Amino acid sequence: MDDAVSVELAQRLREELPTLLDAGAVAGADAVLADIVERGRRGERVTVPLLTYVRGVPALRQRAGELVPADGQRGVHPPPGVARVPLAPRYVCPNGDYEYFRIDVARPVPTCPHDGADLVADGAAA
Numbered sequence: 001m002d003d004a005v006s007v008e009l010a011q012r013l014r015e016e017l018p019t020l021l022d023a024g025a026v027a028g029a030d031a032v033l034a035d036i037v038e039r040g041r042r043g044e045r046v047t048v049p050l051l052t053y054v055r056g057v058p059a060l061r062q063r064a065g066e067l068v069p070a071d072g073q074r075g076v077h078p079p080p081g082v083a084r085v086p087l088a089p090r091y092v093c094p095n096g097d098y099e100y101f102r103i104d105v106a107r108p109v110p111t112c113p114h115d116g117a118d119l120v121a122d123g124a125a126a
């Protein structure tokens with residue numbers, strides 16, 4: 001996985017921390033990920049530190065696995081300075097309890113892990 005992908009993943013995880021972690025754990029995790037984003041944007045190698053950290057936090061490890069395909073080679077390179085570029089088409093559970101970002105189009109869209117419903121493309125005509 002290259003470092004540009006790592007920076008984007010770290011930024012995405014930061015944005016989702018409030019939904020991934022207990023309130024008391026968010027600030028500490030945000031500080032770690034913010035540091036990784038900063039260093040990555042300065043050109044430092046951040047993939048190993050990011051993955052090492054994420055692997056130690058089960059909720060982050062699971063979400064990172066959903067955001068990045070197993071081969072780790074695909075990635076999106078947004079223009080510098082754009083903070084909120086969608087990583088990939090978003091799919092949501094019709095019951096509103098799950099979302100999935102489809103980074104790798106070769107990988108089938110999963111069903112909702114909570115209730116097994118088929119995910120639908122966000123923004124598609126209802």
Ligand SMILES: [Zn+2]
Pocket residue numbers: 093094095096097098112113114115116117
């Ligand atoms: Zn669901």
